[in-house]
Amino acid sequence: MDRYVTDIKNGCYQNPVLPMDFSDPDAIRVGEDYYLISSSFTYLPGVPVLHSKDLVHWERIGNCVERLPFDRYAQPAHGCGTWAPALRYHAGRFYAFIPLPDEGIFYTEATDPAGPWSALHCVKSASGWIDPCPLWDDDGSVYMAHAFAKSRCGIKHKIQLSRLDPETLEVVENGPIVFDGTLSQPTAEGPKMYKRNGWYYIFIPAGGVEYGWQTVLRARNVYGPYEEKNRHAPGGQLHQRPPPGRVGHSAGRQRLVPAFPGPV
Numbered sequence: 001m002d003r004y005v006t007d008i009k010n011g012c013y014q015n016p017v018l019p020m021d022f023s024d025p026d027a028i029r030v031g032e033d034y035y036l037i038s039s040s041f042t043y044l045p046g047v048p049v050l051h052s053k054d055l056v057h058w059e060r061i062g063n064c065v066e067r068l069p070f071d072r073y074a075q076p077a078h079g080c081g082t083w084a085p086a087l088r089y090h091a092g093r094f095y096a097f098i099p100l101p102d103e104g105i106f107y108t109e110a111t112d113p114a115g116p117w118s119a120l121h122c123v124k125s126a127s128g129w130i131d132p133c134p135l136w137d138d139d140g141s142v143y144m145a146h147a148f149a150k151s152r153c154g155i156k157h158k159i160q161l162s163r164l165d166p167e168t169l170e171v172v173e174n175g176p177i178v179f180d181g182t183l184s185q186p187t188a189e190g191p192k193m194y195k196r197n198g199w200y201y202i203f204i205p206a207g208g209v210e211y212g213w214q215t216v217l218r219a220r221n222v223y224g225p226y227e228e229k230n231r232h233a234p235g236g237q238l239h240q241r242p243p244p245g246r247v248g249h250s251a252g253r254q255r256l257v258p259a260f261p262g263p264v
Contacts, residue, residue: 002060013056022048024084026192027055030094035087035113037064037096042073042081047098049113062115064096064108069120079151084190086133095169097123097132101149105132107169123164124171128153134164135193135200135222142166143222145178145191145202157181157188159204161223178224179217181206185228188215202226 006017018025022038029035034055040046045063052058065082067073073081085098097107098120104127106120123132123144131147142164150156159179162171181188185206192203202217217226 004058026087030089037087039083042077046082064117084131090136099130101152131190133193145193147189159191
């Protein structure tokens with residue numbers, strides 16, 4: 001499939017390493033390989049999958065979504081469809097959690113990231129739930145952090161954590177709001193959740209797309225309370241010196257390839 005080469009042959013490379021619109025990218029490392037997926041809205045096949053060995057040279061190897069299971073998408077639907085997804089690897093399988101802001105949260109799975117991917121399974125039927133990210137905990141419990149779409153439900157600054165059924169991955173308990181940025185983080189979205197050395201971490205792009213920053217939450221208990229820290233202060237020069245693993249160049253809607261070793 002398509003290959004994207006930005007190596008300038010002198011031991012350096014030039015940004016952007018993906019010189020096109022792979023919006024809302026989420027990348028993981030599995031062994032020595034990196035995989036990335038992105039939103040695609042109503043374009044089908046959708047949610048493209050890319051592969052890299054070094055975070056510089058990328059190749060598109062497939063798509064997570066062949067069709068959307070709603071009749072409305074037979075016609076153009078601007079601003080709808082697949083929004084910011086999350087890619088995770090667990091027990092030998094790849095999982096893509098994909099939000100449709102008007103219909104809810106869905107997931108698809110595959111043993112090979114190049115496909116085939118399963119049909120979409122509903123995690124939660126809801127309007128306004130977006131930016132899901134699952135976490136498989138050490139005791140077998142499964143959780144999902146997500147944000148809200150102001151355009152659908154009037155909320156844009158809160159992160160909710162729900163418990164999922166370990167077998168079906170459906171929401172079995174609408175959990176608490178673990179972060180409310182009403183006063184300090186007027187936009188909080190795109191949560192990415194990890195566990196490391198007994199700490200739960202939630203990375204949040206905050207402050208909006210154009211001038212945003214990264215906020216990091218952490219807690220000893222999955223439900224909190226979470227302490228927060230702005231990884232990059234508002235107005236900082238993040239685009240000039242991004243931390244390792246960034247795919248894009250602005251803070252507002254990016255994802256990180258975790259520095260934590262091993263699959264996530």
